[in-house]
Amino acid sequence: MLKFYQVISLLMFCSNISALQVNDEVPVCNAKLEGLEEVLDLNQYKNKVLLIDFWATWCPPCMQSMPFLNTLRNEFKEQGFEILAINVDEDIFAAKDFLIKYPVDYPVVFDSSGDCPTKYDVKAMPSSYFVDQSGKVRVIHLGFRSADEDEIRTIVLKLLKEGKNELSQ
């Protein structure tokens, strides 16, 4: 009976083993840039603090977060901060229409196949992954409310400061 429980526990453990954890390397996935030709290359964001934001047009908190994220990105861009938005709409054109009406300054890539959210183990919409200069996922923030703005800003500032300290050493 003990062995039976051991096997079941192992099976349950294995079902979660592939989930992305804090301090893991940022996963590579098949999201496409706006031209739908070029595939996302995360290497271009090395040595930057990166916020990877999963969003969709049907998700009201995602829409709510975008003006704030745009302001945040423009505020800290010169200090080495960038946002990469991954749209997960099944209908890419709905997302493009939305971006024409409500443009953002940060790059947006599209993944209607679900490859990226699967690799990042997205648990809620929107989900924000804060990646440090070394390419490690440091914080995973689920959902968005206006009350989260200060917390997000603090995380970005902390990661930017860490990067500066590493450079000065």
Add this chain to the structure above:
Amino acid sequence: MNCRNSIKRTFFVLLFVVGSLSLTGCAVAPWERGNLAKKQMLIDPNPNRSALRNHVFDSKESSQGGIGGSGGGCGCN
């Protein structure tokens, strides 16, 4: 006989656990909820219209219904 019962019990427990675990396969991933988020997928897609209809229904029936509509028999609030 005891051994047979024990095997039977283990088999059913195993079946139950495997069945329970396989139920997670029916879950809709958070990023796949675009269709579920559509207005027409709501149980009550037009709550204002439903509230008005309930109100009219309650008023005409001269009594409060069991569906949460407001207003009495006179037609007023």
